[in-house]
Amino acid sequence: NAGVTQTPKFRVLKTGQSMTLLCAQDMNHEYMYWYRQDPGMGLRLIHYSVGEGTTAKGEVPDGYNVSRLKKQNFLLGLESAAPSQTSVYFCASSPTGRRNEQFFGPGTRLTVL
């Protein structure tokens, strides 16, 4: 079991460029989440999904889009990157009935210049 994996691990973008972060989980979890974490701060929820084909907004959704075409994958897109989106992005998943226990991927460190 690989658990939750994220691609890429690091990325540097220029302002205005676009990119997609990929999250994959092999635990057959229904729920998946995207968070960002800024230095010295907690995790803030960007978007989440309660099942294949569904997505919903979290606390800080502006500037991001997501898709969950397959149960095991959750994609986070930045259409036009801004320096304010420089952060560490974590994907997580959780099983039905245990939504307080989330399993996190290793993170993607994104820098927008």
Place this chain on the structure above:
Amino acid sequence: GQSLEQPSEVTAVEGAIVQINCTYQTSGFYGLSWYQQHDGGAPTFLSYNGLDGLEETGRFSSFLSRSDSYGYLLLQELQMKDSASYFCAVRDKDSSHKLIFGSGTRLLVRP
């Protein structure tokens, strides 16, 4: 809305006991969780309290008092590897699919 408060930093000596407090405000309540995160690493789940009382898992225990909107994480027999950030998180009725995280407590364990 929801808010959580926890101390920003705690320092303790190896072998000692340390308690990290968390107070929360939510419109409803579906439980308090704790996560550990080492520098450069991913958060990992430590414990969950849905009801009042103490939950014990090895050297770590977590406590909840719903009437006081308060919980704590207790770490015993501290080891150097326990140096990390610890986050409390709540899930409330209005947004039951979402966990809201506190800003974290950085624990430094000294020899």
